[in-house]
Amino acid sequence: MGHEEDQPPVFWKFRSSNGFIVFSVCFAIFVDVLLYGCIVPYVPNPNSKIRYPVFPFTLEKRSGVPDDQVQGWLAILLAVYGLGFSLGSPAFGWLADRYRNRYWPLMSGLVLLLAGTLMLWFGAQVQVLCLGRFIQGLATACIWSVGLALVIDTVGSSNAGESLGLLAASMSIGFVGAPSLSGFIYDRFGYDAVFLCMVVMVVFDIVLRLLIIEKKDAVKWILRDTDPNDPSRPLLPPNPADGPNFDIQLHAHPLITLMGSPRLVTAVFISFVEAVIMTSFETVLPLHTKETFGYTSTLAGLCFALVVFGDFFSTYAGRLSDRIGARPCVVTGLIASGIVVILCGFATGQSIGSQVFLWVLLLGVGLAHCLIFVPTYTEMSLVVEQIEREKPGVFGPYGAFAQSYGLGNFAYAAGTTVGPLLSGFMRHQVGWGWLMFALGTFNILSVVPSYMFLGETKAKEQGDEEGQSTSRI
Structure with a gap:
């Protein structure tokens, strides 16, 4: 029985590899920024009555907000998002460092992102939309704080620059692509199609998180499959709590x-x-x-x-x-x-x-x-x-x-x-x-x-x- 429990999961090498973990975090940040960008008003033609992406439509047609108040409510929705981001960043950072693994903290951020997206999709009252944006802000705080920490856990601080550069590039792709992508989908397929695509991407994001095997969990298999004399054998630091010099004072x-x-x-x-x-x-x-x-x-x-x-x-x-x-x-x-x-x-x-x-x-x-x-x-x-x-x-x-x-x-x-x-x-x-x-x-x-x-x-x-x-x- 114990031998079966020591058997590694399927494709564990790929699922615990630096490339897969960094890609998963990059995709999470890309999706998060993409959802944030959907709220920004975007008018390709100043003489056109069509606004991109979808939130002006949501406020006018679904929430009944007068046309002259749409810009004000968009600013409020952005401010509410920023409030959630601000409050959630230190809170989720503290919570993530209370656990040995990043699994549950990061998963909670993705679930919050999914919940906020669904509220924005089906919500009609502006109060519901504000709550959805606040939840999205909390999700962003969690994904960024925990995701960055997961990358550091994976590649190490001394080699983190290149990986963090990939995260920044993912963020940029989301910023640039959000207005165009959501505007194109909205114009061709309608309001529901925009949010359906977003929900599908968040669900895929959650699947990636389920597949990740963190380095600290894969250590026993990495060491078992590596020759002790192999120069490429990873030098994995022990848990500080196990060391003789670990300071247990308050x-x-x-x-x-x-x-x-x-x-x-x-x-x-x-x-x-x-x-x-x-x-x-x-x-x-x-x-x-x-x-x-x-x-x-x-x-x-x-x-x-x-x-x-x-x-x-x-x-x-x-x-x-x-x-x-x-x-x-x-x-x-x-x-x-x-x-x-x-x-x-x-x-x-x-x-x-x-x-x-x-x-x-x-x-x-x-x-x-x-x-x-x-x-x-x-x-x-x-x-x-x-x-x-x-x-x-x-x-x-x-x-x-x-x-x-x-x-x-x-x-x-x-x-x-x-x-x-x-x-x-x-x-x-x-x-x-x-x-x-x-x-x-x-x-x-x-x-x-x-x-x-x-x-x-x-x-x-x-x-x-x-x-x-x-x-x-």
């Missing part, structure tokens, strides 16, 4: 310990900065291009797609971060982003040259963003490992990766709230040029804490470790 709450690290606080702050910059462009760029160049919503959307396009190079930024560390990447990205954003303020002419100038700058904003975003999130996991080395057992037997990412996601959610409000107010009061100057200056000033507190370069860290090991001999 410690402060992990969130308090994490926030006591200037390195983590800086990474969290940079996450907030990037959210402010990106959502500011998302808010004011369509209006600026429409008034300055006479663009339709389609062309304005393509302009913002140039910003998001930079995230497709996130894997390269992740590889670079894995090699040289977060500090040089983030500092370089912040300086470049600040300069490019300030230059965007000069794209105010109506000539073709001015338009091309803005397009190139927007692409530069996206490239600088990927150089900042991925290394910053990689840094959040490295901080946890650093604190754990200095104070073994301070986070308990299961670590604090999810809580670290929960704080980062909380900051990002806060930035998505501040960014639209700040940019909308400043553009109305002082204009496009001064808004870009303020955002660019904000980026450049963020270089100071980044240079002071973000981790050392990889080369120096390895040198320090070699020095320590030599001193112990």
Whole structure:
């Protein structure tokens, strides 16, 4: 009987492989962002009465909201989503780190995502729609916090940059594809078809989660099937709770310990900065291009797609971060982003040259963003490992990766709230040029804490470790 229990599951090598687990988390993030994007109003033709994707239709036809109040309710639905994202990020991060496995926390996020989608599909009253969006925000917090922690559990913090780059690219595909995909389905097949497709993708997402075998569960089979003398045999660290040096004394709450690290606080702050910059462009760029160049919503959307396009190079930024560390990447990205954003303020002419100038700058904003975003999130996991080395057992037997990412996601959610409000107010009061100057200056000033507190370069860290090991001999 015991021998049968030790038999590995079917296709366990594939189901526990780095590629399959990272793909599953990438798909979960893609679907989550895709569902978020369905609420954004999108009008391909300003003279057309058809709005894309489906929420204006939902509010007008199903909820009975007057046409002049639709935009206001869309803003409320976005704000409710952000509230759920903000509140859920630290909460789900703490919950995920209370369990040995990520199975139930991540599964709960996917179930919440399915429940919120069904409420938005069948709900008619605006109160139900608001509740559905709040639940979707909670689901996003869970999927991001737990999913990122699962990736770190799988590939390790020292090699996480490339994998986190793939997650960022998945997010970008969702942002770019959501309006077009949902608009196309709605136009061809109707309202119900949009949500049916979304539900099918969420169900497939849940199936992927069911198939995943986490590394910590596959360890016994990996070691059993590997020659002890094989140099490729994985060096799997033991559970800290099993080690003789595990500290069982009471410690402060992990969130308090994490926030006591200037390195983590800086990474969290940079996450907030990037959210402010990106959502500011998302808010004011369509209006600026429409008034300055006479663009339709389609062309304005393509302009913002140039910003998001930079995230497709996130894997390269992740590889670079894995090699040289977060500090040089983030500092370089912040300086470049600040300069490019300030230059965007000069794209105010109506000539073709001015338009091309803005397009190139927007692409530069996206490239600088990927150089900042991925290394910053990689840094959040490295901080946890650093604190754990200095104070073994301070986070308990299961670590604090999810809580670290929960704080980062909380900051990002806060930035998505501040960014639209700040940019909308400043553009109305002082204009496009001064808004870009303020955002660019904000980026450049963020270089100071980044240079002071973000981790050392990889080369120096390895040198320090070699020095320590030599001193112990």
